[in-house]
Amino acid sequence: MIGMQDVYVVDYQRTAFSKSKPTEPEKDVFNSVRMDHALAMLIRRLVERTGVKPQDIGDVITGCALQVDENWLYGGRHPVLLAGLPVTVPSVAMDRACASSMNAVALGSLEIMAGYSDVVLAGGMEHMTHVPMSNNPHMAVNMRLLLRPEYTKYQMNVGYNMGLTAEKLAEESGISREEMDSFSVESHNRAARALDEGWFKGEIAPMEVEFEGKKLVVQEDQSIRRDTSVEQLRKLPPAFKEGGTVTAGNSSPLNAGASVVVLMSRTKAEEMGVKPLAKVLSFGWAGVEPSIMGKGPVPASTKALAKAGLRADQVDLWEINEAFAVVVLYAMRELGIEHKRVNVSGGAIAIGHPLGASGARLVGTLARQLHERGKQYGVATLCVGGGQGFATVLEKA
Numbered sequence: 001m002i003g004m005q006d007v008y009v010v011d012y013q014r015t016a017f018s019k020s021k022p023t024e025p026e027k028d029v030f031n032s033v034r035m036d037h038a039l040a041m042l043i044r045r046l047v048e049r050t051g052v053k054p055q056d057i058g059d060v061i062t063g064c065a066l067q068v069d070e071n072w073l074y075g076g077r078h079p080v081l082l083a084g085l086p087v088t089v090p091s092v093a094m095d096r097a098c099a100s101s102m103n104a105v106a107l108g109s110l111e112i113m114a115g116y117s118d119v120v121l122a123g124g125m126e127h128m129t130h131v132p133m134s135n136n137p138h139m140a141v142n143m144r145l146l147l148r149p150e151y152t153k154y155q156m157n158v159g160y161n162m163g164l165t166a167e168k169l170a171e172e173s174g175i176s177r178e179e180m181d182s183f184s185v186e187s188h189n190r191a192a193r194a195l196d197e198g199w200f201k202g203e204i205a206p207m208e209v210e211f212e213g214k215k216l217v218v219q220e221d222q223s224i225r226r227d228t229s230v231e232q233l234r235k236l237p238p239a240f241k242e243g244g245t246v247t248a249g250n251s252s253p254l255n256a257g258a259s260v261v262v263l264m265s266r267t268k269a270e271e272m273g274v275k276p277l278a279k280v281l282s283f284g285w286a287g288v289e290p291s292i293m294g295k296g297p298v299p300a301s302t303k304a305l306a307k308a309g310l311r312a313d314q315v316d317l318w319e320i321n322e323a324f325a326v327v328v329l330y331a332m333r334e335l336g337i338e339h340k341r342v343n344v345s346g347g348a349i350a351i352g353h354p355l356g357a358s359g360a361r362l363v364g365t366l367a368r369q370l371h372e373r374g375k376q377y378g379v380a381t382l383c384v385g386g387g388q389g390f391a392t393v394l395e396k397a
Contacts, residue, residue, distance in 0.1 A: 288389065
């Protein structure tokens, strides 16, 4: 019987996140790029940076929420072949909606824990300009879930629309628009400050693109608005229903981007002389009502913390995905977390949320934060379309 192996996050890179424009693709700085190409670029950089021998990679796991059209990954083979890895390196593509790449990190970690791999590259990608989430002819809802009486209890008329699920969570929790707008402004302020301080340079790989007829190197997230204010956000109309409180300003934007985390066993890291960023302690995943999918981080984090033998108040840093401000505000309230411990360098409202890339970004960013700030424990978590949550617990290496 193979003993359980310790797993470490040893490196992490991502692209900048562009601002997607499905109806005006020419306005997206990543319009000239496919995200499997971007992911392959990250893989090549990480192999070079870590000194990993390509033949030693046990698996490449890619998360993507909308695996149709050019986001189709052919079982994860596209990024492996585009990166020039040996054909003997296996791959898999997976979909747990917004948690896809965090689930990729979990699967890779479990492979290493069980002794089946020593090195795994786990990440994700999404191009929400080229493969939009709405009005996409390659995706269709299941009409039975919407129309048949036996399924009405799931309220999929709400559950299929992420904005309406956020509205329902705000109504049920009593979280106000003022709270959401204020939180959103702080997200932009923190991200802008981190950008000015050069913090994101530690994780964003510059990428050359063609934009407006010119060669351009993109190395900054495109959705950060350093000039926003509560007064400006207050003027925005409800985005999803009349009289609602969820707006474009207190929601994450649409984005394109890719991210990759390098996972390694303790034995392999010691053999290579690699200094890890963080140790992977545990995971948790949970189902919730599809119509209030924003509750997902709470039960998922609770499960993950229990597996790690920790309480929420023992966690130094949290990365909670800002799909909507109300999701993070609800999780903070239910778990008893102060804002000063959450998304210290901004979150998805400012940075962006390219669905399949976000989970690995949260894990990678958290690993860097723990390492650079000298903090001990961290949790990365997100809500998941369809009614789920996923969470990862890390410890500073």
